[in-house]
Amino acid sequence: MLWKVFMYRSSMVFLGICSVTGVFYSLACLKTGKCYFIEWELVNINSCCISMTLILDWMSLMFLGFVSFISSMVLYYSGEYMSGDENMNRFMYLVLAFVMSMWFLIISPNLISILLGWDGLGLVSYALVIYYQNEKSSGAGMLTALSNRVGDVAILLSISMMFIQGGWNFLFYVSEMSSGSNKEILSGLVVLAAMTKSAQIPFSAWLPAAMAAPTPVSALVHSSTLVTAGVYLLIRFSPALESTLAQSVLLLLSGLTMFMAGLGANFEYDLKKIIALSTLSQLGVMVSILALGFSDLAFFHLLSHALFKALLFMCAGTIIHSVKEFQDIRAMGGLIYQMPLVGIFMNLANLALCGAPFLAGFYSKDMVLEVAFMSSINFVSFLLYFLATGLTVCYTLRLIYYSLSGDFNLGSLFNVGGEAKIMVTPMFGLGCGAIFGGAFLSWLIFPQPYMICMTLSFKTLALSVSVLGGLIGYLLNMGAVSYGLNSLSVYKMTVFSGSMWFMPFLSTLGVSNMFLKSGTKYQGVGDMGWSEYYGGQGVYFAISSSSKGLQILQDNSLKVYMLSFLLWLVVLFFINV
Structure with a gap:
């Protein structure tokens, strides 16, 4: 037990020091405008050098600091949450490997060296x-791994496409890539890789499925590591995406992802999946504003979202841990009386998620929406932004009603566990980040404010939609609890909306029926059929049968020589005739 305590506390101290160092040097780089570029040449092939490259600028160092801070809080939190696990050391090492993979991804501006972090995230996420x-975890892990392998293949293909540029340090060639002959193909491959990691449509099914991992892992994955890797890659590649077809496709798909995730969360009853779908919705917000050309705003929302989303998952994990591993919100209710401190932090994180004024989410999300409304977007994109904003507050108030403020729905003899000190302590750090982080980040990243000119109706649109969505979410679910489930009257629509538009079925059974079964048929006809008959097995039978004939001739049998002599006489007779 002493080793376990030492493990999570020492990891927290180490990551905390890395966090403070990263943020400090990030502020220094912001002030001086300096950027440190470190490169080791490994192999030189035809004037293209394969090198290990690191970049330490204000963006990478700030992101590194935030990842380290959230990871230190999560590891300290895991000391209590995973205390009953026999393999706690293995869990800690896996989480540290996960964090180090994200570090490599953040500080690598080279498409070859970025594979260390990119593939490391995919491998360790599967292990977590x-x-x-169990069977459910195995299926979820396989779906996660195979979905991310699509992005890995896209990265490998983009490496071959960048060979034309003369190198793989994409920060040097990103301006040339925007005007090159292969810019559409290269931008499409990068967008495809980012969409798989950040779970945009049609690769969204793996994100809720990854909730099979322990809750501390979910807090880490959904705040600052795995799902943000795709957004970070797009931020680095953003100049190469301007005026390309991939940028327009990305805007539409990210808007649909926002709407689909918000709609699905309003029909979901699993506590962790609701928060996972809220992450999916916020990823859609980041990718959509990035597709409009505002990469700095996407990075701003990425950092502020990481703070309150990690806090939200920690609160959810504490609730699940206290109610003896229940995750159905219908079996909770009234927990604000039994767990007041966790309830306060959960409401704080939920309000920040909704963009409540002067919390972390307000500064980034409100600016994203206002800049998007000012941009030249079409009516479909505007409508998707509008609906996604209302649905976010709707499912948030629904979650608060079912879990915290509703009736106590647990058994009469059920004793809700107390708030463990080790689990609550990291929430204070993230709670301060959820309150003050947005303001501090906006002052640092945008020292000169954005010039936003809007009418009063557009200016108050985000707040009005949020209030309306909150009222609908709270009142509808109060009515559902009091008067029964009216959604059953439109059962087909409810199933379609609540199942992420059948995406989990299409990603598993659809792919299986389309590719695997047809692949079995092609294997029977091709590999095990004609190609086998005229290929390896056919050659084997021909050689073996001819070798048998040669063996008979080599046995010096008198019958064979007599038969050969008679055949020779017959041939001579016909020739003479």
Whole structure:
């Protein structure tokens, strides 16, 4: 036990020091405008050098500091949450490997060296998703791994496409890539890779499925590591995406992802999946504003979202831990009386998620919406922004009603556990970030404010939609609890909306029926059929049969020589005739 305590506390101290160092040097780089570029040449092939490259600028160092801070809080939190696990050391090492993979991804401006972090995230995330070693975890891990492999293939293909540029340091060639002959193909491959990691449509099914991992892993994955890797890659590649077809496609798909995730969260009853779908919705917000050309705003929302989303998952994990591993919000209710401190932090994180004024989410999300409304977007994109904003507040108030403020729905003899000190302590750090982080980040990243000129109706649109969505979410669910589930009267629509538009079925059974079964048929006809008959097995039978004939001739049998002599006489007779 002493080793376990030492493990999570020492990891927290180490990551905390890395966090303070990263943020301090980030502020120094912001003030001086300096950027440190470190490169080791490994192999030189035809004037293209394969090198290990690191970049330390204000963006990478600030992101590194935030990842380290959230990871230190999560590891300290895991000391209590995973205390009953026999393999706690293995869990800690896996989480540290996960964090180090994200570090490599952040500080690598080279498409070859970025594979260390990119593939490391995919490998370690699979190991963490299947951590509990049951059938559900195995299926979720396989879906996560295979979905991310699509992005890995896109990265490998983009490496071959960048060979034309003369190198793989994309920060040097990003301006040339925007005007090159292969810019559409290269931008499409980068967008495809980012969409798989950040779970945009049609690769969204793996994100809620990854909830099979332990809750501390979910807090880390959904705040600052795995799902943000795609957004970070797009931020670095953003100059190469301007005026391309991939940028327009990305705007539409990210808007649909926002709407689909918000709609699905209003029909979901699993506590962790609701928060996962809220992450998916916010990823859609980041990618959509990035597709409009505002990469700095996407980075701003990425950092502020990481603070309150990690806090929200920690609160959810504490609730699940206290109610003896229940995750259905219908079996909760009234927990604000039993767990007041966790309830306060959960409401704080939820309000920041909704963009409540002067919390972290307000500064980034409100600016994203206002800049998007000022941009030249079409009516479909505007409508998707409008609906996604209302749905976010709607499912947030629904979650608060079912879990915190509703009736106590647990059994009469059920004793809700107390708030463990080790689990609550990291919430104070993230709670301060959820309150003050947005303001501090806006002062640092945008020392000169954006010039936003809007009418009063557009200016108050985000707040009005949020209030309206909150009222609808709270009142509808109060009515659902009091008067029954009216959604059953439109059962087909409810199933379609609540199942992420059948995306989990299409990603599993659809792919299986389309590719695997047809692949079995092609294997029977091709590999095991004609190609086998005229290929390896056919050659084997021909050689073996001819070798048998040669063996008979080599046995010096009198019958064979007599038969050969008679055949020779017959041939001579016909020739003479």
